[in-house]
Amino acid sequence: MKNIGMIGLGIMGEPMARNLVKAGFNLSVWNRTAKKAKDLCDEGAYLCKDVESLAKRVDSVVIMVSGPEDLLEIVNALCATSLKDKTIINVSTVSPEASITANKLINQVDGEFLDAPVSGSKGPAINASLVFLVGGHKEVMERCRDVFEAMGSKLVHCGEVGTGSKMKLAINLLLASFMQGLAETVLFAQKMGLTAENLVKVAASGAMAAPMVKLKGDAIAANDFSPHFPLRHLNKDIRLVLQEAAQCNANLPVGLQLGDILNSAENQGLGDEDICALYKTLNK
Numbered sequence: 001m002k003n004i005g006m007i008g009l010g011i012m013g014e015p016m017a018r019n020l021v022k023a024g025f026n027l028s029v030w031n032r033t034a035k036k037a038k039d040l041c042d043e044g045a046y047l048c049k050d051v052e053s054l055a056k057r058v059d060s061v062v063i064m065v066s067g068p069e070d071l072l073e074i075v076n077a078l079c080a081t082s083l084k085d086k087t088i089i090n091v092s093t094v095s096p097e098a099s100i101t102a103n104k105l106i107n108q109v110d111g112e113f114l115d116a117p118v119s120g121s122k123g124p125a126i127n128a129s130l131v132f133l134v135g136g137h138k139e140v141m142e143r144c145r146d147v148f149e150a151m152g153s154k155l156v157h158c159g160e161v162g163t164g165s166k167m168k169l170a171i172n173l174l175l176a177s178f179m180q181g182l183a184e185t186v187l188f189a190q191k192m193g194l195t196a197e198n199l200v201k202v203a204a205s206g207a208m209a210a211p212m213v214k215l216k217g218d219a220i221a222a223n224d225f226s227p228h229f230p231l232r233h234l235n236k237d238i239r240l241v242l243q244e245a246a247q248c249n250a251n252l253p254v255g256l257q258l259g260d261i262l263n264s265a266e267n268q269g270l271g272d273e274d275i276c277a278l279y280k281t282l283n284k
C-alpha cells in the first residue's frame, strides 16, 4: 500500500483526499485549520501535526492550496527535510513561475515534482472525474498514475514543469469569459421578459451547449451562489493570466476587462461566493 500525503483540505482537497482513502491508500493529511480534517480522520486518514512530519511518513505528497505564495510556503516547509525518493504533486492553480521555483527547491533536496493542476470543480472532485494537466517528467507521471486515477478520470501530459500551470491558466481564461458571457446573457434575457429557466433550456440544447451552461445557469436561476469554485480563486487566476500575458506579449482585451470585473466583484464582498455570483454584479 502506498503512503500518500494530502496538504490542503478545502472545497477540492477534502473530496480528493477522501477518494485516496477509498482507493486504499494509506493517507496522511495536514490542513492549516486542523479541525477541517476531522471527517477524513474518522474515515481512516491520519492527521499530522505539521508539514515536515507529514513528509517523513509518505512516498508522495499532493498539495491543494490557494495560490502561488501558499504553494511556495508549503514547499519551503517540505524542503526542510530530505525528499529523496519522494514525489511532490501540486494540483493547485498557480503561476508557471511558482511551479518552476517549486521544482528547483524540491530537486535541491533530491525530490521530484509534478505541476498538475486540475480541470473540473467540486462535483468532479467528489466523483473522481477530474482532468489533470501535468507538467514534468513523463516517467514520474506514470509512476504516480494510480494516485491520479484515484482522484480523476484523465491525465494530459503538457510538457515540462510549468506547462501544466500554463494550460490551466489558458483554460481558466475561457472559463471566466464563458461565465461572464452566461451571466450577461441570463440578465439580458430576463430584462427582455424571458425567464432564466427557459434561457438555460435553450442554451443547453443548441450549439452553445456545454455542461457549464446547465450547471451555472441553473444555479443563477435558483439564486444559489454557494461556492463550488469561489470567485476569489477565479480572480487570482485571471491575475495570473494577465501576468503571463504581459510576459509572452499576448493581447487579451477581454481578459483585461475580466480582471477589472472580478476585482470589482471581490471588492463588493463576493469573493467567497461561487463564480456565478458575477451575475449579482449586473443585476442591481
Ligand code: NAP
Pocket: 008, 009, 010, 011, 012, 013, 031, 032, 033, 036, 064, 065, 066, 067, 069, 070, 073, 074, 091, 092, 093, 094, 118, 119, 120, 121, 122, 228, 229, 230, 233, 234, 237
Ligand atoms: P479553498 O476551499 O479555498 O481551500 C483552500 C485550501 O488551501 C484550504 O485547505 C486552506 O486552508 C489552504 N491554504 C490556503 N493558503 C494556505 C497557506 N498559506 N498555508 C496552508 N494552507 C493554505 O479552495 P479550493 O476551491 O479547494 O481550491 C484550491 C485550489 O484549486 C486553488 O488553487 C483553486 O484555484 C484551484 N481549483 C479550484 C476549483 C474549484 O472549483 N473549487 C477547480 C479547479 C482548481 P484553511 O482550511 O486553513 O483555510
